[in-house]
Amino acid sequence: MSILSFTALTKSLPGGRTLFADVSADIEEPQSVALLAPSGQGKSTLLRLLALLDEPSGGEVRLDGKPAAVWHPQAWRRRAAYVAQQAVMLPGTIAHNVGAFSRLHGAPFDRDRAAKLMDAAGLAATDWEKDAAELSGGEKQRVALVRSLMARPAVLLLDEATASLDEHSKLAVEGLLADALAAERTTLVWVTHDLEQARRVGSRVWFLAGGGLADSEAEAFFREPPSEAAERFLKRGGTEAVPP
Ligand SMILES: Nc1ncnc2c1ncn2[C@@H]1O[C@H](COP(=O)(O)OP(=O)(O)O)[C@@H](O)[C@H]1O
Ligand SMILES: [Mg+2]
Numbered sequence: 001m002s003i004l005s006f007t008a009l010t011k012s013l014p015g016g017r018t019l020f021a022d023v024s025a026d027i028e029e030p031q032s033v034a035l036l037a038p039s040g041q042g043k044s045t046l047l048r049l050l051a052l053l054d055e056p057s058g059g060e061v062r063l064d065g066k067p068a069a070v071w072h073p074q075a076w077r078r079r080a081a082y083v084a085q086q087a088v089m090l091p092g093t094i095a096h097n098v099g100a101f102s103r104l105h106g107a108p109f110d111r112d113r114a115a116k117l118m119d120a121a122g123l124a125a126t127d128w129e130k131d132a133a134e135l136s137g138g139e140k141q142r143v144a145l146v147r148s149l150m151a152r153p154a155v156l157l158l159d160e161a162t163a164s165l166d167e168h169s170k171l172a173v174e175g176l177l178a179d180a181l182a183a184e185r186t187t188l189v190w191v192t193h194d195l196e197q198a199r200r201v202g203s204r205v206w207f208l209a210g211g212g213l214a215d216s217e218a219e220a221f222f223r224e225p226p227s228e229a230a231e232r233f234l235k236r237g238g239t240e241a242v243p244p
Helices: 043-050 073-079 094-098 100-105 111-120 137-149 167-184 195-201 218-223 228-235
Strands: 004-012 018-027 032-036 058-063 080-083 155-159 187-191 204-209 212-217
Touching: 004 043, 018 043, 018 058, 018 204, 032 043, 032 167, 032 195, 043 080, 043 155, 043 187, 073 080, 080 137, 094 100, 094 137, 111 137, 111 167, 137 167, 155 167, 167 187, 167 195, 187 195, 195 218, 204 218, 204 228, 212 218
Parallel strands: 018 212, 032 187, 032 204, 080 155, 155 187
Antiparallel strands: 004 018, 004 058, 204 212
16 A cells, blocks of 8 residues: 655756656655665655655656645645745734644643643743744754644655754654654655764655655665765765765
8 A cells, every 4th residue: 555656756947957757666664765865866856746846847746656746735734734844923922823723623732731832842841821923943843743744644844853852852853753653554755864863763765866766665775875975975974065
């Protein structure tokens, strides 16, 4: 049973540059995928295509085996939730943000679950009545994650979701998301430029370079990179070096 898949996906930019062409992958069971690429190769774009926040130039994306066209975009995004690199808070308190999903869907707010997630995100001491706008970037990012997890998505599309976190909070978030995978069977797609993180969290690696995508088992990717581009990328330590 396919959870999330894409076939022959192509994205060309208005100026004519093709970011990637004919890329395909299929996530058949809940797992954690690290999406790696040098900067500017289209990681965020691919993630946004998978959240129906952008349109492909060709090819198809499917969720639960069903093409995007048969889904209501909002239902799709609830099931395959995109977590942006720059977390955006709704105006109002932290409680208001964390409860956004249940308000939107008229579901009861599960305060215990929210508290557990906040604790696991390292936000146990945070006052929920505080204005969300007062939070630091890293705190916003974690509140945004908790907000997404409250909806119990089948897939979380994480765009550098830990980029503004200190080491301690980053590990807390990795733990929180590992729990979501183990307990809720939430598939995780992590865009990260942090190779150590990719090694820790990824069971598969999607490596995007030169317009193509290599889908590897993570251990194999790091042991025997699938291309020269991947080898160079690993040698550079996966830093956001500018590609030629
Ligand atoms: N809608 C768009 N219009 C024009 N350029 C875009 C658009 N979306 C992405 N790009 C460009 O495509 C390139 C890849 O972007 P992005 O997906 O953000 O890469 P990455 O996340 O791997 O760094 C960048 O040069 C970006 O400016
Ligand atoms: Mg990006």
